[in-house]
Amino acid sequence: MKQNNITPDPIVSEKKTSTGIEDTGKEAKMVVLQSIGYPFLCNLVENPKIEIFDNELFELYAREQWIGYKVEEGSFLFDQKLLPDFAFKVIKTHPDNSRITKNTSILLMEVEEVREVKKIESNLKMTDVIGQERAKTKCKIITRYLQEPESFQEWAPKNVLFHGTPGTGKTMLAKSLSNELQVPLFLVKATSLIGEHVGDGARQIHDLFDAAAACAPAVIFIDEIDAIGLDRRYQSLRGDVSEVVNALLTEMDGINSNLGVVTIGATNNPQLLDYALRSRFEEEIEFVLPDEEERRAILEMYVKSMPLPVAADVKKLVSLSKGMSGRDIKDRLLKVALHKAISEDQDVVTWDNFLYALKHHEKEKNEPKDMFA
Known part of the structure; x- marks a missing residue:
């Protein structure tokens, strides 16, 4: 078990400046915990499930005993008051390797909730998104806002819609924004926000925005938002998601300031x-x-990394890929042609392999599909 890097009495280990202010290094803006139970009692007792009915009260309780503690993702904190040696795992902390202070937001979440609000790490850069120059230009306002959110106030670009053909780089651009600005990215599928029981979905929405606000500036990316936000004319298709949509609208309306999100x-x-x-x-x-x-440019970038050399003119491939998205070029053209060549024990990927991939792609496109699937 990974042990927390702390002294038995965290207050003793604090350093004081000449002004008397505690010098604890980096301040933890947010700590997300998952209850583990009694790790030292193994299966001797059943580990109780922790339910928090007042988040503010839990934060006060948690900060009181853990203020000054250094935390990092994957470490553990032990409750030595109400539940002796009851363990909490640190699922996320921002920034990492920081200390809990009186200003730290502490959230307790179940496993499935943690999965939805977990920060996505990416090393993508804007230059990795080929094309979409108009979209990149429009994203400058997002970049500026995340760099200095306090100066925007009511002029903040808080809600932005990315739309267009699948595979054109919507998710990639969000990841590159997060990486280049070094801000957390919370990426979720809209369908994952629909809970099994009444209230589950709304709680997940609020937890998601609470987590982002606690470590702002941050980006929340909700993919396939039409899965829950279909026009009411399609009510029979979208199901009863009004609770989730209402919770999302509340957060987007800015009932809570969510500065820097x-x-x-x-x-x-x-x-x-x-x-x-x-x-x-x-x-x-x-x-x-x-x-x-x-x-x-997309073809040249991907061809360089293929495990077999390509024995085909790139100019012809450019023409062959007309009407394809960047993802289609990689997954439907290059990958299918590569796999075809390997399955036939070829040393190179030939033009015939690409023609096979194109024929396979056209067949898939022409197959009838449910537009709401």
């Missing part, structure tokens, strides 16, 4: 979104299919 919704079908939800987005950014030069 940008919510990005992504959809392939913006015209199907409910008006009440779509109207909350102050900015809509469209992602388009790559043009000829952009397809050339």
Whole structure:
């Protein structure tokens, strides 16, 4: 078990400055905990489930005994008051390797909740997103806001909608924004916000925004938002998700300030979104299919990393990939052709392999599909 790097009495280990202010190094803005139970009693007793009915009271209780403790993701904290040696695992802390102070927000979440609000790590850069220059230009306002949120106030671009053909880089751009600005990214699928019981979905929405606000500046990226935000005309298709949508609208309306938090919704079908939800987005950014030069750049980038050399003219591949997204070029053209060559014990990927991949792709496109699947 990974032990927490602390002294038995954290207050004794604190350093004092000449002004008397505690010098604890980096301050933990947020700590997300998961209850583990009694690790030293193994199976001798049943580990109780912790339910928090007042989050503010739990934070006060937790900070009182753990203030000054140094925490890092994967370490453990032990409750030595109400439940002797009851363990909590640190699922997330921002920044990592920091100390709990009187200002630290401490959240207790179940395993499935933690999974939904876990920060996504990425090393993507803006230059990795080929094309989409108009989208990148529009994202400058998001960049500026996350760099200096206090100066924007009511002018903040808090809710932005990414829309366009699948595979055109919506998620990649969000990841690159987060990485280049070094701000946390909370990426969730809209369908994962629908709980099994009444109240589950709304609680997940509020926990998600609480987690982001606690370590702001931060980005929340809700993929496939149309899965819960379909127009009411499609009520029979979307099911009873009004609770989730209402909770999302409440957060997007800014009932809580959520300073320094940008919510990005992504959809392939913006015209199907409910008006009440779509109207909350102050900015809509469209992602388009790559043009000829952009397809050339995408092909050249991916071909370099393929495990077999390509014995085909890139110019021909540019023409062959017309109408494809960046993801289609990688997964439907290059990957299928590569796998075909390997399955036939070839040493290179040939033009015939690419023609096979294109034929396979066209067949998939022409198969009837449920647009709401």
